[in-house]
Amino acid sequence: MTAASGAAPRPPAVVLFPNSSGMGGMEAHLVQLARGLRERGVPVAAICPPREDLAPLREGLAAAGATVHTVGTRDRSPASVFRRMRSLVETLRKYPGCVLHLHYGGYGGGELVQVAAKLAGVRAVVRSEHVPPIPPITRRGRVLVRIRDRFLSRVICVSDQNRDEHVSALGRDGERFVVVHNGVDLDRFSPKVSDAAVAREFGFAPDAPIVGTVARLVERRKGIGYFVEMAARVHAVHPGARFLIVGEGGLRSELEAQARGLGLSDVLMFAGPREDIPRLLAAMTIFVMPSLWEGCQYSLLEAMAMARPVVTTPAGVAPAVVRDGVSGRLVPFEDAGALAGAVNELLLDPGQAARLGQAGHLAVAARFSTDAMVDALVGVYRGALEVGHARSTGSRPAGDARPTLRT
Secondary structure, three states: OOHHHOOOOOOOOEEEEEOOOOOOHHHHHHHHHHHHHHHOOOOEEEEEOOOHHHHHHHHHHHHOOOEEEEOOOOOOOHHHHHHHHHHHHHHHOOOOOOEEEEEEOOOOOOHHHHHHHHHHOOOEEEEEEOOOOOOOOOHHHHHHHHHHHOOOOEEEEOOHHHHHHHHHHHOOOHHHEEEOOOOEOOOOOOOOOOOOOHHHHOOOOOOOOEEEEEOOOOOHHHOHHHHHHHHHHHHHHOOOOEEEEEEOOOOHHHHHHHHHHOOOOOOEEEEEOOOOHHHHHHHOOEEEEOOOOOOOOHHHHHHHHOOOOEEEOOOOOHHHHOOEOOOEEEOOOOOHHHHHHHHHHHHHOHHHHHHHHHHHHHHHHHHOEHHHHHHHHHHHHHHHHHHHHHHHHOOOOOOOOOOOOOO
């Protein structure tokens, strides 16, 4: 049935393009977004690298209802670049009038896919910056990012802090930016989730308080070394406390050696990569996020959604969701002593810990749901399509075209 016969016109597709280097928060975000768009009747496709370690991302996107395409490798030879460009153009032409949504874990890159989008006639291109600018920041990098920005309808940042850092460090045009926070699946990350058998699994006493964190152990910016040092300080005051690090990566052996050196081998456990994150969070008496810098850290929001009292540095989204002493504890960066002090205080005062956990749950439920995130991004796409139409026709967008949307 056509629109002329009375049916509503089919909405334009959204094509997701990640520069993923592994499975993490950005990849979880993509799957959530694809599912939410499909639930709203928006056709979704994704262009993913063919790497074996990204098979879970491709499978997750397909299960969420996205049509998944794999395109080329990152070989820089002229012939490979040409083949990649041709594949990108051919793929994008399958979705006429689409919005192309780029997802990047660094401010660099994207030139090739933006050129392909232009050649394919993509109507609007938006880009999400999932982390702050990563040093070193060169003059060439600043010039390239400003050129790329001129051909984007919107630049999306996942926290106000992230946006401000991109504008100040790179000199980017803040008028193009919009903030849309990551969203949490409130059904999956619920205070009702059971922590059954977690303590026994790791050899902890059933009544032992567990202080934990969740992070990919591949980036020093996560500050997990400070978590290990914090654990030693807390254990000196609370010998019955136990500690849990959930995640995997190249830094694990270094962190394990640090733990051994501090005499924590019997009380600090490395859980490795896990699929049952809600169950492990449910077992944590206190959740600790010692990041040095972030975009919008999913694990913090997930722990808060589950009413876990949190101790965190003011990185990324933390200042927007954690009020110190009200919905969690904020402590300075690179300060294991401050982390330990806040954790010790909460272990000594379970009533305060419970109040902070409940307030954190309410804060996340009110502002950081998956539905709120997807609705906000649909609004961004709508504005981007208006900008794209205005550029193609030489007209002015209706109303104020500046990106003022907030979650």
